[in-house]
Amino acid sequence: MSFYEEYQKYKEIDIDDVFARVTENDVLRAINKESLEVNDFAALLSVQAGDLLERVAQKANEVTRRKFGKVIHLYAPLYLSSHCENECVYCGFRSSRVMERKTLVPEEIEKEAEVISKTGIRHILILTGESRKNTPLSYIVDSVKILSKYFSTISIEIYPLTEQEYKELVSIGVDGLVLYQEAYNEELYKKYHVRGLKRDFEYRLLSPERAGSAKMRTISIGALLGLAEGRKEIFFTGLQAAYLLRKYSETEISVSFPRLKPQGGTFTAPYNISDKELVQFMLAIRLFLPGAGINISTRESSQLRSNLIGLGVTRMSAGSITVVGGYANKQKGDGQFTISDKNSVEETKNMIISKGYQPVMKDWQTL
Amino acid sequence: MEDQFKIAGQLINSRFLLGTGKFSSYAIMRDSLESSQAHIVTVALRRVDLGQKNENILDYIPKNCITMTNTSGARNAEEAIRIARLARKMGCGNWIKIEVIPDTKYLLPDNAETIKATEALAKEGFLVMPYMNPDLMDARRLVNAGAVSVMPLGAPIGTNKGLKTQEMIRILIEEIDIPVIVDAGLGKPSHAAEAMELGADAVLVNTAVAVAVDPVIMAQAFSQAVIAGRLAYLAGPGAVKEEAAASSPLTGFLR
Numbered sequence: 001m002s003f004y005e006e007y008q009k010y011k012e013i014d015i016d017d018v019f020a021r022v023t024e025n026d027v028l029r030a031i032n033k034e035s036l037e038v039n040d041f042a043a044l045l046s047v048q049a050g051d052l053l054e055r056v057a058q059k060a061n062e063v064t065r066r067k068f069g070k071v072i073h074l075y076a077p078l079y080l081s082s083h084c085e086n087e088c089v090y091c092g093f094r095s096s097r098v099m100e101r102k103t104l105v106p107e108e109i110e111k112e113a114e115v116i117s118k119t120g121i122r123h124i125l126i127l128t129g130e131s132r133k134n135t136p137l138s139y140i141v142d143s144v145k146i147l148s149k150y151f152s153t154i155s156i157e158i159y160p161l162t163e164q165e166y167k168e169l170v171s172i173g174v175d176g177l178v179l180y181q182e183a184y185n186e187e188l189y190k191k192y193h194v195r196g197l198k199r200d201f202e203y204r205l206l207s208p209e210r211a212g213s214a215k216m217r218t219i220s221i222g223a224l225l226g227l228a229e230g231r232k233e234i235f236f237t238g239l240q241a242a243y244l245l246r247k248y249s250e251t252e253i254s255v256s257f258p259r260l261k262p263q264g265g266t267f268t269a270p271y272n273i274s275d276k277e278l279v280q281f282m283l284a285i286r287l288f289l290p291g292a293g294i295n296i297s298t299r300e301s302s303q304l305r306s307n308l309i310g311l312g313v314t315r316m317s318a319g320s321i322t323v324v325g326g327y328a329n330k331q332k333g334d335g336q337f338t339i340s341d342k343n344s345v346e347e348t349k350n351m352i353i354s355k356g357y358q359p360v361m362k363d364w365q366t367l
Numbered sequence: 368m369e370d371q372f373k374i375a376g377q378l379i380n381s382r383f384l385l386g387t388g389k390f391s392s393y394a395i396m397r398d399s400l401e402s403s404q405a406h407i408v409t410v411a412l413r414r415v416d417l418g419q420k421n422e423n424i425l426d427y428i429p430k431n432c433i434t435m436t437n438t439s440g441a442r443n444a445e446e447a448i449r450i451a452r453l454a455r456k457m458g459c460g461n462w463i464k465i466e467v468i469p470d471t472k473y474l475l476p477d478n479a480e481t482i483k484a485t486e487a488l489a490k491e492g493f494l495v496m497p498y499m500n501p502d503l504m505d506a507r508r509l510v511n512a513g514a515v516s517v518m519p520l521g522a523p524i525g526t527n528k529g530l531k532t533q534e535m536i537r538i539l540i541e542e543i544d545i546p547v548i549v550d551a552g553l554g555k556p557s558h559a560a561e562a563m564e565l566g567a568d569a570v571l572v573n574t575a576v577a578v579a580v581d582p583v584i585m586a587q588a589f590s591q592a593v594i595a596g597r598l599a600y601l602a603g604p605g606a607v608k609e610e611a612a613a614s615s616p617l618t619g620f621l622r
Contacts, residue, residue: 065578066525069389120420152416217440250442250469291472358392362416364440367449 002209003243004202007184010239015042015232022046031059036288041238044284045231053280060286060312067290071358073315074348075123075153076116077297079324079335080104080143084129086196088182090227090260090267092335093129095196102324103134109143111328113150119319119345122362123153125178130159130198137165141172148173153364155218159197160207166214173366176218177211179204180258184236185228192227208240212248217364219244219251220295225278226260226269234281238288245289254293254315255285261299261338275304279311286312298341302351305341309355318348370601372568374546375494375515379433380406382563383593384548385586386573387424388414388439395582397427403586408432409464409571411439412454425459435462435496442469444483451488463488464518465497474524478505482512489513498550501535506543517543518550518571521562525574527554530561540566556585556592563596 019042027049030040043049044056081103084093092099104112116124124147128135140158147154155176156169166177183189186201193199208219221240223233237255244253257278260269273281282294294312296305298320305316321327322335343351349359372379385405390396400408414424415436428434436454441447444467451463465488467480481497482505489495494515499505501519509517519536522528529552530536540547546568553559559570572589579585 065389066527066574069574069577070391071389117418118420120418122416122418122421215442245472249471252471291474353392356391358390360414361421362414362418364413365415365450365453367446367453 002206003240004205006239006243007205007236010236011186015235018042019046019231022048024048024052027052027056030287031055038239038242041284041288042235044287045235045281049284050276050280053276053283056283056287057279057311060283061310063290064286064310064312064314068314069358070356071360072309072313072352073123073360073363074121074318074345074352075125075155075315076119076121076345077125077127077157077317077320077322078109078112078116078147079127079322079326080109080139081128081131081135082324083131083134084196085131085133086129086198087194088196088198089192089194090224090269101134103128103139104143104325106142106146108325108328109146112325113147115327116319117150120349120361121318121345122151123155123364124151125155125157125176125317127157128159130196132159137161137168140169144169144172144174148366152362152366154366155220160204161210163210163213166211166216170214170216175216175364175366176220177208177216178220178256179207179211180222180224180256181205181237181240182224183227184223184233184240188228205240208244209247212244212251216251218254218293219248220254220256220293222256222258222295224258224260225273225281226271229271230273230277230281234284238285241285241289241292245291252291252293253289254295255289256295256297257282258297258299261340279308282308282312298339300340302341302343302348306351306355309352309357316348316352319343319345370597372546374407374496379569380404381590381593382569382597383559383590384409384435384550384569384571385576386437386571387411387428388573389577390582391577393422393424393427396424396577397429399576399582399586400427400429400432402583403576403590405586405590406431406433407435407462409435409437409573410459412436412450412457412459413440415454415457415459417457433462434459435464436460437464437498438466438484439468441465441467441484443467443477444480444487447480447484448487451484451493452491455493461492461494463493463495465495476500476520478502481505482508485509485514486512496548501532501539503535503538503542506539510543510545514545516546516548516568518548520551521549521558522552522554524551526552527575528552529554529558530565533561533565536562536567537565556588559589560592560596560599563593564599566600569593 026043157178352359438447438450522531548569549562550571
């Protein structure tokens with residue numbers, strides 16, 4: 001059964017009702033269990049669990065330390081292209097938006113890599129808009145070959161690929177896939193993704209499975225928080241992560257919690273996700289999936305990021321620039337979203353150290 | 368009482384081996400290694416960074432230690448072999464701990480792939496110490512493949528649950544002629560002492576030390592527990608008795 005089929009089954013359940021029926025006892029049981037079931041996960045996501053957040057946090061802290069140690073992995077995003085053929089109403093790169101588009105040429109990629117690697121970053125996440133025309137697979141392959149001279153871990157956040165294409169990238173040393181479903185609510189998904197291949201909800205939802213079959217080493221999934229009702233979105237994110245962990249036991253599954261930061265337009269997130277809810281969602285994922293990585297990007301402020309250390313986070317971006325070519329050329333340009341934490345890699349490292357954790361720059365060796 | 372501990376013919380000064388992952392800083396890791404008095408320490412190659420910019424974990428390992436690279440991250444024999452070869456090329460020496468873990472949930476090792484990797488690497492001159500699920504037949508296969516010790520797990524990595532596989536480990540200790548080093552799952556010094564009392568040649572710990580509130584003191588506590596457990600084993604503990612042993616025997620009159 002694919003996750004889409006599992007998803008269909010869960011869609012028939014009145015999840016709001018499940019959340020509403022949760023009692024304090026259900027939450028306490030979930031906190032004290034070693035191995036949580038879906039019902040326990042739902043209990044931790046309920047409004048009721050919000051009152052017991054400190055106890056959930058203590059457990060999550062203990063579980064994370066045992067499983068991952070007192071370390072936070074750092075990575076940096078590298079935007080290769082802002083060309084995009086999709087029309088996603090919330091995104092700064094949406095095709096209808098009039099802006100100067102850019103795709104880096106090999107010399108420019110090299111320059112960006114030099115600047116980033118000088119900060120000590122060894123894990124790079126390459127991003128493009130979704131345009132097979134401007135950034136075909138051959139372009140991605142060439143870019144990876146350049147970047148592998150500078151970095152020991154290379155992840156991709158690009159348009160969804162076929163299993164064969166994922167295999168090709170794995171074979172040249174791509175370790176990680178980042179692919180957010182954006183919205184797990186299929187009806188709203190259609191509303192936000194107006195044109196382009198991304199409109200195909202099912203194809204996107206099944207992409208992590210194709211990457212898993214291609215033996216991708218890590219897969220990060222997530223919902224863009226703000227597009228739909230947060231509790232349910234995280235519920236489905238957790239279900240998908242659990243599904244992937246079961247089916248691709250060799251692959252490390254991570255969950256990201258991006259909160260919508262609009263760029264270049266008037267789109268306002270219809271659902272507001274508070275800091276408290278964000279923390280509750282993160283803790284619920286940690287207890288439900290003790291072995292899953294948890295990522296927090298520079299979309300969040302440095303103050304919040306600092307407070308999230310110890311609550312289950314295992315990976316953070318640092319010194320991020322979301323403007324194409326922006327590391328080597330500091331000129332202003334249009335990024336995909338607004339960055340809140342503008343601290344340098346060095347400042348981020350110091351923040352992690354001040355929290356009693358070790359910033360880890362290198363966590364894989366290209367074989 | 369002479370009680371030498373040798374692996375591959377080499378005298379090892381401590382029966383306590385320490386891993387270097389999960390520490391909150393390299394400085395605390397170094398201080399813990401020193402207080403542990405460990406002679407063999409394991410380092411994940413994936414964390415070794417020989418670039419100019421970042422700190423190099425190898426600089427924080429006391430000079431008198433043997434650094435044994437582990438193949439953390441390997442999902443099959445082929446990856447473990449490639450990591451071992453890279454480690455040697457990067458100057459990390461011949462000691463290699465094979466970890467083949469194709470399971471991100473329980474972090475359990477794959478014995479079959481581990482045997483394959485052990486065989487290939489032993490032929491290339493590595494001193495191979497395989498991490499394994501404690502199975503007697505597989506341990507024998509590892510011996511035949513050229514391992515210099517076997518490292519059965521006490522409980523899954525990072526669980527701190529103690530010697531859950533005790534019965535299977537006891538069998539390995541009885542039947543396997545190369546050193547049996549209990550690795551993974553030991554959460555407290557008393558667990559380490561228990562493994563040593565059972566007759567294990569050594570133990571390897573990482574999580575329980577690294578994430579303790581005071582790792583430096585915890586390393587020392589484990590070190591002393593290992594010594595105590597070993598001494599108890601050598602001293603020959605009295606058998607556990609189900610019945611009372613009266614000091615005034617009831618059948619004494621029959622003499």
